[in-house]
Amino acid sequence: MMKNVLIIYHTQSGNTGAMARAIAEGAGAAGASVVLKKAVDAVDKDLLDCDVVAIGTPNYFSYMAGMVKDFFDRAWITVREKMADKPYVVFGSYGGGGRQAIDTVEGICTGLEMRLITESLAVQREPTAENLDACRELGKKLAA
Numbered sequence: 459m460m461k462n463v464l465i466i467y468h469t470q471s472g473n474t475g476a477m478a479r480a481i482a483e484g485a486g487a488a489g490a491s492v493v494l495k496k497a498v499d500a501v502d503k504d505l506l507d508c509d510v511v512a513i514g515t516p517n518y519f520s521y522m523a524g525m526v527k528d529f530f531d532r533a534w535i536t537v538r539e540k541m542a543d544k545p546y547v548v549f550g551s552y553g554g555g556g557r558q559a560i561d562t563v564e565g566i567c568t569g570l571e572m573r574l575i576t577e578s579l580a581v582q583r584e585p586t587a588e589n590l591d592a593c594r595e596l597g598k599k600l601a602a
């Protein structure tokens with residue numbers, strides 16, 4: 459059955475955005491129906507309607523980007539009882555730090571009892587060709 463894959467992300471300098479597009483490409487090539495949205499444009503219904511979601515955030519101050527937090531703030535009340543077992547993964551770019559932003563998103567998703575489908579993907583600064591291949595592979599997993 460065709461999967462409805464939602465990819466929600468924020469990016470400022472384009473690194474997490476490049477990852478989001480590669481994930482979308484991988485999922486689309488694997489036959490999924492893909493919705494790719496900036497977090498600022500995403501609403502609770504997007505999350506309710508998808509079969510699987512990938513959430514992308516850069517590491518800003520060792521936390522998720524404010525716009526991703528804003529999405530969860532807006533969506534929380536409607537989605538909170540309805541996310542149990544929804545498959546998800548997190549991805550994003552960081553600078554000199556590491557996975558803290560990803561961890562904060564996983565924390566929210568754990569609270570929602572969502573199900574992490576594979577290890578979340580962190581990339582340092584601009585994704586390399588190899589990183590983008592890993593993103594496409596991740597997209598395929600979302601579609602499977």
Ligand SMILES: Cc1cc2nc3c(=O)[nH]c(=O)nc-3n(C[C@H](O)[C@H](O)[C@H](O)COP(=O)(O)O)c2cc1C
Pocket residue numbers: 468469470471472473474475515516517518519520521551552553554555556582583584
């Ligand atoms: C406001 C701001 C805060 C940041 N804080 C961190 C940080 O705490 N740790 C880190 O590893 N990188 C930090 N960075 C670097 C970004 O995570 C990095 O440049 C990343 O590639 C940006 O992704 P984007 O191009 O998708 O916006 C920060 C960048 C900005 C603009």
